[in-house]
Amino acid sequence: MIDIVFLVISVVTIFSSLMVVRAKKLVHSAIYLAGALIGTAGLFILLKAEFIAWVQVLVYVGAVVTLILFTIMLTRKGEEE
């Protein structure tokens, strides 16, 4: 049971990580980055490290991805195409 969950989370994380570099638009990359980081948090939960998992969500998804998105939106549009 736990192996299946691990496999699903791993596949999602690896797919998101690949899409971070492959996506055409910067905003899409940022969303995939959030997906990859949430996947990592899921792996921490599987390891019963709840505290690290939620700190991961708080710091990386809540703060880092928000800042990245903020930066992308404040800079000029059109260069990303």
Added chain:
Amino acid sequence: MIANAYELIVYILTLLGVYEPVLNIFQLLGIEYVLKIIIVLVEIGILFVFVLLTVMFLTWMERKVVAMVQARYGPMVTGPRGLLQPVMDGIKLIGKEDIVPAKADRWVFTLAPFIVFIPALLVFIPLPFGQSLIISDLRVGLLYIIAISAVSPIAILLAGWASNNKYSLMGAMRAVAQDISYTIPLALAAIAVVMFTGSLSTVDIVNAQNGTWFGVIPRWFIFLQPLGFILFLIASIAEMGRIPFDFQESESELVAGFFTEYSGMKFAMFFLAEYAHLFSVSGIIVMLFLGGWALPILPFVPAALVQLVSLGVFLVKTYAVIFFAMWLRDTVPRVRIDQLLNIGWKIMIPLALLNLLVTGFLITAGVF
């Protein structure tokens, strides 16, 4: 002792004599975990229906409170005292055309309402509705709540950006600037409570508030942390984006803020998330500062009724906080954006740090 809603469901099923035969069937097939998953799904289903009904009731209540303050009747036509008005609104929204602007980023535009809705639901998981009415007592429940609420600004930014509309983008920018600056005093005020309990678990926080001082004053943290309570209340109203801090959708400046371009069901998702957020944040205020389901008379309630009474106590307290938020919305005008950021960074964060410092000193000195 029943610890959470899962065990409560099992307990009720056992009382009805259903649980063991069903468990035996599943054990014969060697798939007990399927039964567990089914019970958890039932739990989530109940929570989902509860949240939907609450949101419907809250939209009605908001209109009625606004009407009361402005000396009007509010919705009166559909159903007794307009109670069926939310149902009509829902039908209307489902019937609306789902418009995606031509220049919008279709994929992100569709995704954003869902990303905004999921955290609004997830926050309910460690919220104690009653003595055992909690989906899961996480060891880091409070951290979980703060972490999950930190995800929703992303969805707002995405919605504002994907709409490809300057009002949407400005609304999203303001919303996120506000969210980032008010999360800090919010978390700092919550930490002061955690210093008393020594635990991040929501159940432990409520249990610490069970009982009285001198047999009269309930042991709620609002009496130990009056400043913390006020800071948390203001910061959470700002986090919810309600008047006086509703910059994300200030109608007179930004049309409707980040959801200007949304229509139909997607608009309904934002609406749903907003009111679910209102309920969950009020619940969190009640849990942290107003004693959660704890009430001094609870030990005298017959054991069979404890669950129901504690649920009732929690709901009454939560609706009192919600009523306060609605009342505030109808009474005070909106602050300016520079005032908003000044209040956040120059007043609330220093006060929250001071509160933390004083609390720390008093605990170390052994006053509490």
